[in-house]
Amino acid sequence: MFNSLKVVPSVISIKDLSYSYPGTTSPALRDLSLTVKKGEFLAIMGPTGAGKTTLCLTLNGVIPHSLGGRMRGDVEILGMNTRNYLTEQLATKVSIVFQEPESQLFCMTVEEEVAFGPENLGIPRDEIRARVDWALEVVRMNGFNDRFPIHLSGGQKQRVAIAAALSMRPEILALDEPTSGLDPIGKMEVFSVVKRLRDESNITVVMVENESERVAEFADRVVVMNEGAIVMEGHPRHVLVDEASSLMKLGVLPPQVSELSHMLETHAVTARKYSFLNIEEAKSGIGELLNQTRRK
Amino acid sequence: MATRYDLYVRQNTPVHRLDARVKLIGISLGIIVALLISNLFWLLAYFVVSCFLIMLTRVSWEKLSHVVYPLMLPVTIMISILYPLTSPPVGQPVLLDFWIIKITLPNVLTGLAMAVRIDTMTFVSYVLIFTTTQRDLVRALEHFGLSYRYGLLISSAFRYLPAFEDIINKITEAQKSRGLDLQKAGFMRRIRNYIPLLTSTMITSLKLADQLGIALMSRAFGASSKRTTLTDLKMRPIDGGILGVLVLLFAAFLAARFWLQVFL
């Protein structure tokens, strides 16, 4: 069990979290516990109503401070218990990018939008300028400074939203189904930014995403939620391939190639174990299988 | 796409470069001047000056016509006609005396003066609107004491106006596709037909406002009482100079008006 001497700190530490929205009886979150390590890329999957968005909102204190309701258990962000800190204070540690560009882009120009967060924090002008330039560069929207966000494409809008979150220089970036409703190009644009963040920075990313092919590509760890609780957790291969059938029962689709490897396993097509997380693995696996058949 | 709401004219004239605060003060003074002139001749002269100022903004006739035709022309005509018709007949000579209608020349002239005054004030205001971005306008107001919260409120209104136009269009299309006929005869029926549109718009707006609130908080809105800004208005020496000139002109006008009794 002694893997390394280096202990990676937890940046998010959730213990026995339960939450009900005001005026409701059934809890949106039930006894949920979760730890996220620094630099980790965590994907959260699950059917509608599982509580994924609710969970995101507990990360920066919107729950419980702004939405009220009944919360039990604790959420600690970098050692700070969210009960004891205002959203404004937590916003420097955690930034959230929401699904709808329309309601999270409210300024007249891209530049103002990205500067909004740092301006609120009272950061000196030079520093704001540096952050805006950096954030726009990361999302590859430099040069769009004077554009009216509403005239941009869906993918561009969400990238501006990500830049606006990044300019707060958070240690944790949470993305709540950021590509929902985008066209294929828009999805590509957003995922390439996500990939860049993953590869080039050590920012901790928590992404709610049901596109399992993307989750397979990016995530270090996957958590599956259902009805307010975490029902599955582990490495993408474990959740998407090994547990493909349980996943499908929950109403979440694994990658098609994983469904395929699951089918091969179930029907005991050969004695071998098949585990396909992506196309490359499926190609070589099936190729091998068919080669063997040829040789017979 | 709903750029009607963006009245800003993208040019780079000296008026554009003038500091927004100076323009705001200038326009306010200009409006006060218009209100203090009663003489038709002087009003017409002032109107010509305002036309000249509008030309300085290099606004295209196309854009200007959106202001003149739907807005100014009807108002001008209405006031010129309604005032002499509806106000108590004053002075000589009487131009028309028919049944209950009595129109006197002084009344006609007063009516015209009112119309010209409004046109002048409109043009003067548009000098500001055509040459100042919404951001600078709101900044100027903030410099004059408007709190940031209200400044953001105003900016958001500008930002979301086209979005609401879009939403209302979509809602109208959606309901039309279900057979809602907005052209149907019958006054009451027509009013009732707008209820689906209003209700859907309200619901969508409320949801939007809710999400917007969460987004604002997540970006630390209200975190620090000492809010900084990335860009700000910069007062150049020439801006100060022009402000000085405007104030002097205004003082001279006041003197002429009240002391020398001109412009009446």
Place this chain on the structure above:
Amino acid sequence: MEDQKLSTRIQVEQLFHKYEGTQSPAIDGIDLRIKSGEFAAIIGQNGSGKTTLVKHFNGLLLPTRGRVLVDGVDTRKRSIAELSRLVGYLFQNPDHQIFCPTVEKEVAFGPENLGLSKEEARSRVDDALELLGLGPYRSAPPTMLGLGQRRKVTLASVVAMRPEIMVLDEPTCGIDHKGSTDLMEAVKGLNERGHTIIMITHDMRIVSEYAHRTIVLCRGQVLLDDTTRSVFSKPEVLAETFLAPPQITILGQALEDYGIRRDILTVAEFYEQVVQRMRG
């Protein structure tokens, strides 16, 4: 029934459409024919003209040039209200349609606009609610339901008008897999009953599972228009507009040398192919 199947319901002839104040046309020359009982998917990037095209089917937009015929009649000769009897349109955002205090009233809105008798309207509402499994939510306020349910409510309200042609604008957007399947199975049921379905979507899996025909739009023109199988077997063409077939189809294409087909649409099909190959 055979005759019905062959009749053309929607005919698009040399269609051009340019929005006021824009430079380039949104639709730049499209000819299309949609027959009775078809289940067609329209795919393409945003801005390719998908929504613009389908809005011509119920008269929300009229051609700048060219014409659109619905059941042989030029759409210019009919009002939107009239066309709504023939062509139902499901909008992407259900909140743009929902305004009634109960699901029942919401679904009844369309039939009422058609001027039906109360009994007829009620029976249509009951039918629609049952078809979509909304019976238990009859008296619930639609705004309190989740997105998937709200979509079903708007679909039910379209279905209650019994239009023979239905246009669905991204019906599964934002809903999870279970909700999507629920909805699409209901749509499939409608198609089996004879309704012509035209669906705009970005979800290639849904396309491969439900649509018989796929129309690919790019910059206001038709790039591909064929059976779904045929369209997805041409990834190079799809790539021109940055589209890709479902993962399993791509896998089939990657293993072409091993005798796997280029036009596989589902995981089950792929599995069958592998088993077949193995049997030799």
